[in-house]
Amino acid sequence: MNYRAKRKGKRTELTSLIIKEENCDYCGCCVAVCPVDCIELEEKKISIDMIKCTLCGNCPYACPVSALVGETA
Structure with missing residues (x-):
C-alpha cells in the first residue's frame, strides 16, 4: 500500500529521509511498509540503505512517533 496516496493536499516528492x-x-x-526492504532494526538501532530506498514516503507516514521524516526540495 502506498501511504502517500492517502494524504490530502499537494503530493510532493521526497529528496531524503531524516532518522530521529x-x-x-x-x-x-x-519495516512492514517498506516495499524494497531497505530498513533494518537491530539492537535498538535503525538503519536505511539509501541505495535501495526509492523515497516512496511510506515509512515516514507509517511511523507513529515521527522517527522518520521525509525532506522535500
Whole structure:
C-alpha cells in the first residue's frame, strides 16, 4: 500500500529521509511498509540503505512517533 496516496493536499516528492533515532520506539511499522526492504532494526538501532530506498514516503507516514521524516526540495 502506498501511504502517500492517502494524504490530502499537494503530493510532493521526497529528496531524503531524516532518522530521529531518539523518537524511535522500534515498533517495526516502517519495516512492514517498506516495499524494497531497505530498513533494518537491530539492537535498538535503525538503519536505511539509501541505495535501495526509492523515497516512496511510506515509512515516514507509517511511523507513529515521527522517527522518520521525509525532506522535500
